[in-house]
Amino acid sequence: MPKRSTTRPTAPETVWLASGHHTGPDPEETLRDNLRKLKADETIQDFLEPGTSSESDEHVFEARWHVAEAVTVRARLTTGGRERPDQEPRWTLAAEAERPWDPAWPSPATMFWPETSTVSWDHDVVVGLRPQDINPLPQDDAALRRLLRDAARHSWSINVVVHEAMTPDERGLLPLARLLPPGLRHRVVEHRASPEQFRAVNWALYDLGVRVPRGGAVILPGTPARIGYEAQDFTVRSVFLDGSEPTELLDKVVRFAALPWPLAEDAEKALTALRQDWHLVTLEEELAHARALLDSYAEALDAMTKSRDRYREATELAHVALAEMKELRLATPAASETSHGQHERPANTLTTAIQRLTGPLRARRTSGDEAGDQGTPGPEGDTRESGTGR
Structure with missing residues (x-):
């Protein structure tokens, strides 16, 4: 069964979090150019690039915009962090709104990165995976197991495994992301298992405590598992890859995204930095x-x-x-x-x-x-009895 954590803080309902890799050159200049364009178009209200420490190669970008006419969103994106020297630079984005997040709102990723397909920013933290696209599972059993394990343990995305009952035609090769609400399109990774991989994929999923039905789909619980996750509630018996809208699967993805999410350590740090190191004030x-x-x-x-x-x-x-x-x-x-x-x-x-x-x-x-003078608050907000003379 998936491991659960009750000790880690959960992501507030007002927060949107994502992380990935940028595989192209000079991601910071790409961000600057796009942020200037978005401000000129009044898509965002303002942006700022605070000074960064010389001891770190990370760059910080802040932006704010309005959704639903009057709801302010503040977001902080960092680039440059690398888990290994041979990896592409990682980016991390934390956004918070003044009220619970609505998936119908624009994706905060598109408030920083350009949406054109020529820019290689839309890669998951797990190398080789891309949101908004179909990710065929490796044919090698060991590689398949390693990929799903890494996706379950390290990815911030919602990982969906779909088994093809038969080889689909062109209509069945359209990614799931295109049908999702805008706020989820950059947070869902779709894995595809070919018809002959049915046994292999379930062997790889065994340690995660889930199973994909033949011709169906399952949403992975993540690490830590989301609170309230039960495998049977997020399993779809049949997914028709004929170009029609998989309503049941889409509904389960939206429901999964709404579950309380125990934050991984790096996600908690990103949220803390957004709240405590904010510079773009009006x-x-x-x-x-x-x-x-x-x-x-x-x-x-x-x-x-x-x-x-x-x-x-x-x-x-x-x-x-x-x-x-x-x-x-x-x-x-x-x-x-x-x-x-x-x-x-x-x-x-x-x-x-x-x-x-x-x-x-x-x-x-x-x-x-x-007269109520006993609890006079001090300058740090604590309550002390007056009259001590100190």
Whole structure:
């Protein structure tokens, strides 16, 4: 059975994630040219290429645009990461909208990369696989097993394995991606097993806990498996490769994409970078951030002022109490001339002075608590009791 993970955070419903390889020259210049074009066409609102560290060969691009007229999408794409020196540069894209993601919205990949087929960016992280195309499975059994294992373990895409009951004609060689909603077209990899590969493909799928029916299809669970995934729910008994629309399979792909996705480590890093290292802010966002800082500083200053005032009041009361204790000590007869009862007078006086000191402070603290002054937030957002003097 597919392994499940309940410990890793899941991708929020507002997030779109994808990763792949660019096989052509100079991917950064390709991105710059296309982003300029998209901004001029008002397809995107704006873009930015923040400065990158000299210690890394990665390049960062940020872009923002609107969907459904008023919903803002922020996206961050990085290029240049390589798992091995002999591999093509990897790109990673994380996008987040202001409301749950709708598959009918444009693919964030096309908000960075050009859609023309002459640009070789649309390759999965697993070498040899391409979304928006049909990927025939290798004839060698070991290579077939290795490819499906790597796709299940490392790919961020939705991997669909289709078995051909018989060799299809031209109408059956049209990729599934063309029928998917725009937001899924760059996130689905379609594997095709030829008629004679039925036993071999199921042998390769055995370790993943799934099986493809003869002439049918199955969606791989991924690693970690998506929460709520059950193999029978994402298996299609028959897929007619005659050019007709495979409605049941398309529906299952959309349902699978909506399942909670436990994020792999690199996907979690991409989402964290989008949220914490964002630079492309509007003037309104800068003003809102400045106002929030001012409010935070004002609250901190108010808390410090109240603490200072209470400390000053406590100090004044302490001085008064000490002065009265000195006066009483001077007025007390010498110890040799007093009775046994008079020896207790300084101690009683000290007790009375302490009570006079703590009484007003306790009354002030009680009244302050009733006024809701106990939980004044500090500059870092924590709640501390005022009146500490520190």
